[in-house]
Every structure is written in C-alpha cells, then in structure tokens.
Amino acid sequence: MNLLNVSLCGVDFKNPVITASGTYGFGKDYTDFFPLERLGGISCKGMTLLPRLGNPPPRIAETASGILNSVGLQNPGVAHFIREDLPWLLAQNTVAIANAAGSTLEDYVQNVEQLAQSGVHMIELNISCPNVREGGVAFGTSCANVEKTVMAVKKVCGAKPLIVKLSPNVTSIVEIARAAESAGADALSLINTITGMKIDVETHRPILRNNTGGLSGAAVLPVAVRMVWEVRRAVSLPIIGMGGVTKWQDAAELILAGADAIQIGTACFTNPMAPLEIIDGLEAWAERECCGNISELSGQVRAW
Amino acid sequence: MARQEMARILQNECIALDTYSLWLDCPALAREAQPGQFVHVLCGEKTLRRPISICHADALLGRITLVYAVHGEGTAWLSRCLRGQQLDVLGPLGNGFPVLEKPARLLVVGGGIGVPPLLDCSLRCGAKSVDAVLGFRTQAQCILEAEFERKCASVTICTEDGSYGVPGRVTAPMEALLQQGGYSAVYACGPVPMLNAVVQTVAKYGVPCQISLEERMGCGVGACLVCAAKIRRTGTEDYLRVCKEGPVFNAEEVVFE
Ligand SMILES: Cc1cc2nc3c(=O)[nH]c(=O)nc-3n(C[C@H](O)[C@H](O)[C@H](O)COP(=O)(O)OP(=O)(O)OC[C@H]3O[C@@H](n4cnc5c(N)ncnc54)[C@H](O)[C@@H]3O)c2cc1C
Numbered sequence: 001m002n003l004l005n006v007s008l009c010g011v012d013f014k015n016p017v018i019t020a021s022g023t024y025g026f027g028k029d030y031t032d033f034f035p036l037e038r039l040g041g042i043s044c045k046g047m048t049l050l051p052r053l054g055n056p057p058p059r060i061a062e063t064a065s066g067i068l069n070s071v072g073l074q075n076p077g078v079a080h081f082i083r084e085d086l087p088w089l090l091a092q093n094t095v096a097i098a099n100a101a102g103s104t105l106e107d108y109v110q111n112v113e114q115l116a117q118s119g120v121h122m123i124e125l126n127i128s129c130p131n132v133r134e135g136g137v138a139f140g141t142s143c144a145n146v147e148k149t150v151m152a153v154k155k156v157c158g159a160k161p162l163i164v165k166l167s168p169n170v171t172s173i174v175e176i177a178r179a180a181e182s183a184g185a186d187a188l189s190l191i192n193t194i195t196g197m198k199i200d201v202e203t204h205r206p207i208l209r210n211n212t213g214g215l216s217g218a219a220v221l222p223v224a225v226r227m228v229w230e231v232r233r234a235v236s237l238p239i240i241g242m243g244g245v246t247k248w249q250d251a252a253e254l255i256l257a258g259a260d261a262i263q264i265g266t267a268c269f270t271n272p273m274a275p276l277e278i279i280d281g282l283e284a285w286a287e288r289e290c291c292g293n294i295s296e297l298s299g300q301v302r303a304w
Numbered sequence: 305m306a307r308q309e310m311a312r313i314l315q316n317e318c319i320a321l322d323t324y325s326l327w328l329d330c331p332a333l334a335r336e337a338q339p340g341q342f343v344h345v346l347c348g349e350k351t352l353r354r355p356i357s358i359c360h361a362d363a364l365l366g367r368i369t370l371v372y373a374v375h376g377e378g379t380a381w382l383s384r385c386l387r388g389q390q391l392d393v394l395g396p397l398g399n400g401f402p403v404l405e406k407p408a409r410l411l412v413v414g415g416g417i418g419v420p421p422l423l424d425c426s427l428r429c430g431a432k433s434v435d436a437v438l439g440f441r442t443q444a445q446c447i448l449e450a451e452f453e454r455k456c457a458s459v460t461i462c463t464e465d466g467s468y469g470v471p472g473r474v475t476a477p478m479e480a481l482l483q484q485g486g487y488s489a490v491y492a493c494g495p496v497p498m499l500n501a502v503v504q505t506v507a508k509y510g511v512p513c514q515i516s517l518e519e520r521m522g523c524g525v526g527a528c529l530v531c532a533a534k535i536r537r538t539g540t541e542d543y544l545r546v547c548k549e550g551p552v553f554n555a556e557e558v559v560f561e
C-alpha cells in the first residue's frame with residue numbers, strides 16, 4: 001500500500017495534500033508548473049448560486065509572514081462552474097472538491113442541490129467567508145445557525161460527502177464543530193482566514209478597499225494547529241487541516257494535531273511548487289516514522 | 305507558458321534616482337517574453353512576489369532586463385541584490401501589448417516607472433515606426449532616453465517640474481503628435497491619472513488605445529482573483545484579472561474609478 005493514500009468519507013486521495021479554495025482557481029492556471037494529477041485534490045474557488053462581482057480592489061495586503069485578502073467571493077455562479085469548469089477538472093485525475101457559499105439559507109440549499117447532481121467528488125460548505133457583507137461567516141459563527149444550515153444542506157446533498165469549513169473567528173470552535181457534526185456533516189475543514197486589517201500610516205487609509213480582510217499564510221499556522229487539535233478531541237469526523245502550511249513540517253504538525261488531510265493556499269503564491277515539495281517531504285517523513293500509512297500519524301501528538 | 309526560473313543576476317545598477325536596471329540570465333523566459341508581459345519576482349523572505357514588467361528581452365543572449373523603482377521593502381531588497389546571485393522569477397506572465405495587424409505608425413506614451421514596458425514595443429509589435437512621449441516628475445528620474453532614441457523615430461521627454469525636456473505633462477506633446485495624424489495605435493503605461501488623461505485625449509482622435517494597468521497581486525497566474533480591474537465588455541461591468549487578461553487592456557473597456 002502507498003504510504004500517502006488516504007480515504008476520507010469513502011473518497012480515495014492519492015495523498016493528503018489538497019490545494020485550498022480561492023487560492024488555486026480550478027487548477028487550470030497552475031498546469032504550467034506540474035501535472036495536477038500529482039495532487040491529492042483541488043478545492044475550487046467558492047461558488048454562489050448567482051454570479052458575484054466581488055469587492056473593489058485593492059483586495060490584497062501583505063502582513064508579517066502572511067497576507068490579508070478581501071476578494072469577496074467573486075465567481076461566475078454555480079451553474080457556470082458546473083458547465084464550463086468542472087468537466088475539465090474532472091479529467092485531471094485528482095479529487096475535485098466544490099466550495100459552496102451563499103447569502104441566504106435558500107441560496108445554500110439551491111447551490112448545493114446543483115452541485116449534488118454534478119460530477120464533483122465532495123462538497124465543502126463555506127460557512128466561514130469573512131469578506132461578504134451578508135451570509136458567509138454569519139452562518140458559521142453561531143451553533144444554531146451552523147446546525148440549521150448544515151441540516152438543510154445535508155438533505156439535498158445526496159450521496160456526496162459534505163465537508164463543513166469552519167471559521168476561526170469564533171469564541172469556541174469546538175462548539176461549532178460539535179454543532180456541525182450533530183447536524184450531519186461528513187467531515188470538517190479548518191481554518192478559514194482570520195479577520196484582520198492593515199493601515200497605510202502615510203495616507204491613514206486601510207490598504208484593502210474593503211477595510212478588513214482575511215489573514216492567511218505562515219502567520220496563522222499556530223492558530224490552525226491549536227484549533228485542529230481541539231476539534232480532534234471533540235468530534236470523530238475526518239478533519240482537513242489548513243492555515244499557514246508552507247513546508248512539509250507544517251503539514252506534519254497539522255497531521256499530528258489530528259488532521260487526516262491538509263490544504264495549502266497562500267504558500268502557492270510564494271512558491272507554485274510548494275504542494276509537490278510538501279508531498280515529497282511528507283512521504284519521507286512517513287517512511288522515517290516507519291508507519292505503513294501516513295494516516296497512522298494523525299492525532300499522534302504526545303500532548304503534555 | 306509560464307515557468308519558474310532561478311535567474312542569475314548579470315547586473316543590478318542604479319540608473320536614476322531610486323531606479324535600478326536589473327539584467328537576468330533566464331534563456332527560456334527571454335525566448336517567450338512579449339512586450340508588456342511581466343515577471344513575478346520573489347523578494348527574500350516576503351510572502352508575496354513583486355510584479356515587474358519585462359523592459360527588454362534578448363532571446364539570442366537569453367536574458368531579460370527589468371527596470372524598477374525602489375518603492376517599499378520588496379524593491380529595496382531587490383536593489384541590494386548583487387551580480388551572480390540567483391533570483392526566483394515566474395514568467396513570462398500576463399497579456400502584453402498586441403502585435404499590430406499591419407506595419408504602421410505607433411505612438412507610445414509612458415509615465416515614470418510605466419516607461420520600461422514600452423521599450424520593446426518598437427521591436428516586437430510590428431510597427432513601421434514608433435514615436436515616444438515619456439513623462440517624468442523631474443530630471444533625476446528620467447530613464448531609458450538613449451534606449452528609446454535608438455529604436456524610435458522621435459522621443460519627447462517631459463518633466464513636470466520643467467527640469468528637463470518639455471515642461472509639463474505628456475498630454476500636450478502627445479496631442480500635438482496625434483494632430484499630425486497617421487497613427488494606427490497608441491500604447492500607454494503609467495500612473496492612473498496619466499492613463500485617464502491619455503485615454504480621453506486619444507479618444508478625440510479615434511485612434512485605438514491599449515493601456516497597461518497595475519494592481520496588487522497574489523498568485524500572478526490567474527488563480528486567486530485579487531488583481532481585479534473593472535472592465536466593461538458588451539455592456540456589463542466585470543472584474544478581470546490584471547495578471548491574466550491584463551496587464552494590457554483595450555482602453556475603451558477600462559472603467560476608471
Ligand atoms: C503588471 C505590473 C508591472 C509592473 N512593472 C513595474 C516595473 O516595471 N517597474 C517598477 O518599478 N514597478 C513595476 N510595478 C509596480 C511594482 O510591482 C511595485 O512597485 C512593487 O510591487 C512594490 O513592492 P515593494 O515591496 O517595494 O512595496 P510595498 O509597498 O512594501 O509592497 C507591499 C505590497 O503591495 C504591493 N504593491 C505596492 N505597490 C504596488 C503597485 N504599484 N503595483 C502592484 N503591487 C504593488 C507589493 O507587490 C506588495 O505585495 C508593476 C506592477 C504591476 C502590477
């Protein structure tokens with residue numbers, strides 16, 4: 001058996017490395033660098049029921065070891081995605097994960113309904129986008145809303161595994177994770193970006209036209225590791241960990257904390273080869289650890 | 305095709321106030337580069353690469369020239385790099401200045417650090433002859449005059465403070481040239497207020513105009529949608545990607561905000 005094969009909710013991944021939603025498009029823009037089939041999977045840009053223009057620029061600011069973004073879910077709408085982008089992605093021999101967002105419960109349900117009938121392998125429910133005025137994160141920050149949303153969406157999900165993507169911008173991510181589990185989530189992914197702000201001291205203006213944005217990149221790794229560790233002890237669902245992974249050691253930390261797979265986002269901006277380097281690093285690590293499969297290392301942190 | 309190359313620095317010298325010329329040895333990239341395309345340069349430990357236009361690509365010698373102004377931490381780091389050091393660059397990226405359908409007269413208009421990407425238009429865009437109008441704030445910031453002289457039928461330098469060349473902005477000398485007629489296109493790059501003025505003036509003469517835009521970038525390859533420029537096509541406004549559909553856009557379609 002391959003050292004890096006993992007299976008999540010019955011879906012087989014050739015390795016536990018997935019590119020993160022919103023940072024990798026539908027994969028097409030990165031094909032110049034390496035064959036996408038090397039990846040465990042691709043989580044696509046967040047889709048809404050109707051097309052969204054997104055926020056005005058500037059949409060990105062650099063911070064210490066990280067970035068803030070305020071894209072605001074620019075996307076061509078789920079129907080366009082299914083028609084125009086998905087067929088190509090499904091031919092790439094990697095797991096295709098759709099990321100679904102919405103501004104009303106009805107939006108979420110109709111969006112997921114369409115995705116459930118498409119060829120995507122899994123659906124990641126984005127109830128944690130900090131960059132849209134209505135919806136997004138509001139669905140992910142109270143247990144009652146999480147339960148209501150996940151339950152409604154799960155009903156129309158059919159046989160597709162439902163990953164619920166959690167926001168770190170909450171008092172207790174454990175409570176939210178439990179709510180998602182009890183409402184029928186098949187897996188959890190965490191963390192989405194942490195709300196932040198950067199100000200130009202000469203002009204007194206925030207860099208982002210949206211004033212605030214979501215923090216990602218190396219700076220958030222310790223927060224992600226802590227949250228994955230806490231959630232691992234509270235729920236029994238598979239966990240996809242992400243936030244600040246730039247090298248294999250970061251991915252290994254998330255795995256030891258309890259992740260079954262990991263996602264890479266911002267790191268690809270710095271180094272498009274990061275996913276491959278991380279896959280190779282994880283393989284060598286698993287070999288050194290003398291395990292039959294990397295999944296044996298999940299949650300194996302020896303906490304004090 | 306975009307590629308990641310470790311490019312050896314052949315030269316990195318100060319050519320004007322806070323402005324540097326950087327020669328990189330990167331044969332594959334030099335072969336493919338089109339005028340107006342850019343490279344995404346890793347600057348030390350910075351998370352984000354910095355987009356810099358390709359000023360000149362020499363396919364035979366396998367090298368490219370970038371001309372950049374020291375603006376903040378990334379470009380300051382770049383200015384301290386030495387000959388022989390390796391730079392991690394992605395490129396060539398984006399959609400550059402179009403090749404003219406038939407050989408004709410081209411007018412290029414550049415402002416400040418927007419001047420460099422226009423240099424190769426005279427060589428590679430199929431123009432019969434090129435006139436250049438280049439604007440700078442002050443004489444100390446003037447760059448590439450000799451290089452443009454070698455390739456263009458005429459070069460007009462303007463400085464806002466009147467310290468060199470024609471005093472004032474690029475619009476007046478540009479309009480004087482347009483009045484003579486005969487141009488089949490105008491290509492422009494520079495700060496947004498300049499571009500806005502150029503576009504309005506050129507529109508009066510009915511000459512097609514292409515402009516190169518700047519926006520803050522993440523991936524640089526089209527995947528993250530952070531580099532948004534508002535573009536009006538077939539009546540609807542949409543945010544397109546400066547790194548993919550741009551940086552060069554048809555001026556008529558650009559919505560200035
Ligand atoms: C397509 C394109 C071509 C360019 N070509 C050139 C060129 O040939 N020569 C040149 O000197 N400059 C060019 N620029 C501008 C150059 O990218 C910025 O000056 C540079 O990124 C500033 O980085 P910094 O670290 O010095 O500044 P900082 O202000 O410290 O940068 C902080 C962040 O903001 C971004 N940023 C700041 N200003 C700009 C800007 N004007 N455009 C895009 N991102 C910005 C940086 O990339 C970085 O992510 C170009 C920009 C674009 C988009």
Ligand SMILES: Cc1cc2nc3c(=O)[nH]c(=O)nc-3n(C[C@H](O)[C@H](O)[C@H](O)COP(=O)(O)O)c2cc1C
Pocket residue numbers: 020021022023045046047069071073099126129165191192193215216217218220242243244245263264265266267522528530
């Ligand atoms: C530019 C950008 C766009 C993003 N868009 C989405 C999105 O559409 N849906 C989503 O669930 N997460 C989105 N995210 C969050 C990432 O998927 C990921 O959760 C976060 O960036 C942390 O991982 P990283 O530090 O490896 O980037 C986006 C992040 C960035 C930087």
Ligand code: FES
Pocket residue numbers: 520521522523524525526527528529530531545546547548
């Ligand atoms: S910088 Fe990522 S899409 Fe343009």
